[in-house]
Amino acid sequence: MAARKASRSGRKSSTHKTSARKSSRKSSGRKYSSKASATVGSAMRRRKHGKLTTRGGRKVTSRKQAIAIGINEAREKGEKTPRKRTSKTSARKSASRKSAARTSSRKKSTGRKSTPKSAARKSSGRKSSGRKSSQ
Numbered sequence: 253m254a255a256r257k258a259s260r261s262g263r264k265s266s267t268h269k270t271s272a273r274k275s276s277r278k279s280s281g282r283k284y285s286s287k288a289s290a291t292v293g294s295a296m297r298r299r300k301h302g303k304l305t306t307r308g309g310r311k312v313t314s315r316k317q318a319i320a321i322g323i324n325e326a327r328e329k330g331e332k333t334p335r336k337r338t339s340k341t342s343a344r345k346s347a348s349r350k351s352a353a354r355t356s357s358r359k360k361s362t363g364r365k366s367t368p369k370s371a372a373r374k375s376s377g378r379k380s381s382g383r384k385s386s387q
Contacts, residue, residue, distance in 0.1 A: 285332035288323070295322030 284292075298304035299318040305311055312318055326333050 282332075283334050284323075284326075287329075288326035288331040288333050291326040291329065291331065292319055292322030295319070295325065 295304055295318050296315075299312050299315070302311065304318055304321065306317075306321070312321065323333055
């Protein structure tokens with residue numbers, strides 16, 4: 253019995269370490285505030301009871317959509333939430349649009365360019381003039 257007690261007391265408690273880690277994580281770099289978490293939880297409960305709806309009025313049944321609605325509500329209230337991510341492709345597209353806008357603003361349009369409608373008028377005018385001469 254004495255040997256067993258010695259071996260148990262020699263072990264380090266893993267639960268004590270993890271709880272200490274969790275508390276330090278919460279205080280130092282929390283991404284979402286506790287109020288924001290409560291808002292998301294409220295949205296989840298409303299979904300569970302069937303009271304959560306989209307802005308269009310449709311009932312929400314998806315768990316992921318309920319979380320997204322809760323986060324959005326927290327943002328609207330001004331609670332601490334990370335800013336929305338932009339996908340890499342959309343960031344690239346917007347950068348290319350900006351550069352294209354810069355280059356197009358530098359160029360000045362000289363003269364009038366023909367549009368497809370005016371090109372069609374020109375070609376139809378030629379055909380009709382050919383018919384008149386044949387009569």
